[in-house]
Amino acid sequence: MAVQEGAPAHGNLAHLLPSGYKRTVAAWLEEDAPAFDYGGFVVGDDPAEAKLLGKSKGILAGVPFFDEVFKQLDCRVEWHIKEGTLIDPSTSNGKAHVATVRGPVRNLLLGERVALNTLARCSGIATKSNRLLTLLRAAGYPNTLAGTRKTTPGFRLVEKYGMLIGGVDPHRHDLSQMTMLKDNHIWASGSITRAVKAAKAAGGFSVKVEVECQSLEEANEAAEAGADIVMLDNFTGEGVKVAAKSLKERWGGRVLVEVSGGLTEENVEGFVSSDVDIVSTSSIHQGVGYVDFSLKVVPKAKS
CATH class of the missing domain: 3.90.1170.20 (Quinolinate phosphoribosyl transferase, N-terminal domain)
Known part of the structure; x- marks a missing residue:
């Protein structure tokens, strides 16, 4: 089958x-x-x-x-x-x-x-x-499971292809496909708002912008600035559920909510929430x- x-x-x-x-x-x-x-x-x-x-x-x-x-x-x-x-x-x-x-x-x-x-x-x-x-489907999670860009240089195409055959989303393939603003981008630019505005101006309407957030406050700032996706990074399972629910209540479908950071077969069920649009993890392609x-x-x- x-x-x-x-x-x-x-x-x-x-x-x-x-x-x-x-x-x-x-x-x-x-x-x-x-x-x-x-x-x-x-x-x-x-x-x-x-x-x-x-x-x-x-x-x-x-x-x-x-x-x-x-x-x-x-x-x-x-x-x-x-x-x-x-x-x-x-x-x-x-x-x-x-x-x-x-x-x-x-x-x-x-x-x-x-x-x-x-x-x-x-x-x-x-x-x-x-x-x-x-495992996620059995736990009642209906949305997207994705990999990450933590792939092997020179072998990325094979690894992303394997994710697709396994039925999951390969996430972005390279730095040109989507703008992901991580903690270093934020620190280097001065603020989430400043980084998002610059990314939007450079990428135009066709390039989505995602922001890695360490708190609900940061996620709301990213959404307010115009981010398309907010990533709740290294939250606890309960923290994810609370933050994702709050974000959906405030921003509705305008912002996608992604959860990432140390997710594995052993703990991912604790992060299951219908308010989370994307669960991403490198555990499906690193150390496999x-x-x-x-x-x-x-x-x-x-x-």
């Missing part, structure tokens, strides 16, 4: 990817084999096939990146499980046959580790994201475990 709650109802999430990701994949391959491929020399380039096996439970994510690795190596991938589907190897003797890859055996092995590492990491993020989303995959070349038949 696919679990892409946050996916567009009509589309394939792979269609969101920019063409530049293909250059990124080429750079990964170059990094892994910058000079001679000694192992590839040993096996040659006879036609072969390999089975992609899922060895731990998790959501399959990262298919476009896996595909592109092998496309650049003149190999073909046939998927037996749809992206966004939960893999459960316990139902197939501990190893689920996820895909088959065909091509020159040297190229299968050349792409193996790059493809597996990317798939494992992306699937781990999708799995963790969906687990927290499921991998979903275990292996690629096994099918042995040649003995003559």
Whole structure:
């Protein structure tokens, strides 16, 4: 069963990817084999096939990146499980046959580790994201769960893609997508009001402005100055509920309320409130475990 709650109802999430990701994949391959491929020399380039096996439970994510690795190596991938589907190897003797890859055996092995590492990491993020989303839904939270910009340099696109496959909002992708005014911005500019006014003047009507707030007083100042989103940062669970209710009563739907700061599977239920529009956390993509995959070349038949 696919679990892409946050996916567009009509589309394939792979269609969101920019063409530049293909250059990124080429750079990964170059990094892994910058000079001679000694192992590839040993096996040659006879036609072969390999089975992609899922060895731990998790959501399959990262298919476009896996595909592109092998496309650049003149190999073909046939998927037996749809992206966004939960893999459960316990139902197939501990190893689920996820895909088959065909091509020159040297190229299968050349792409193996790059493809597996990317798939494992992306699937781990999708799995963790969906687990927290499921927990929030069970606790009665109806609104948005989002990641953060605390991503790995050079690997952000994969990590954000994993969040989407897991059904959550990836949040802003970069500094140009939305203006987020954090404590350092406020201190450097002198006040929340001054910072918001400057951000609005620079970004115009099309760039939203969010302000990180440490108190209800700061949140009200941000809203008064014209912020589109106020983030209640590092509040207690009870403090969030009180502040979010007060903000909605005063500002209605003009201001979105986001909650962030140290939220995990262990404590997030305590922050559940229908007055909170967005719950954001880096716990769905930082320090996340991998979903275990292996690629096994099918042995040649003995003559």
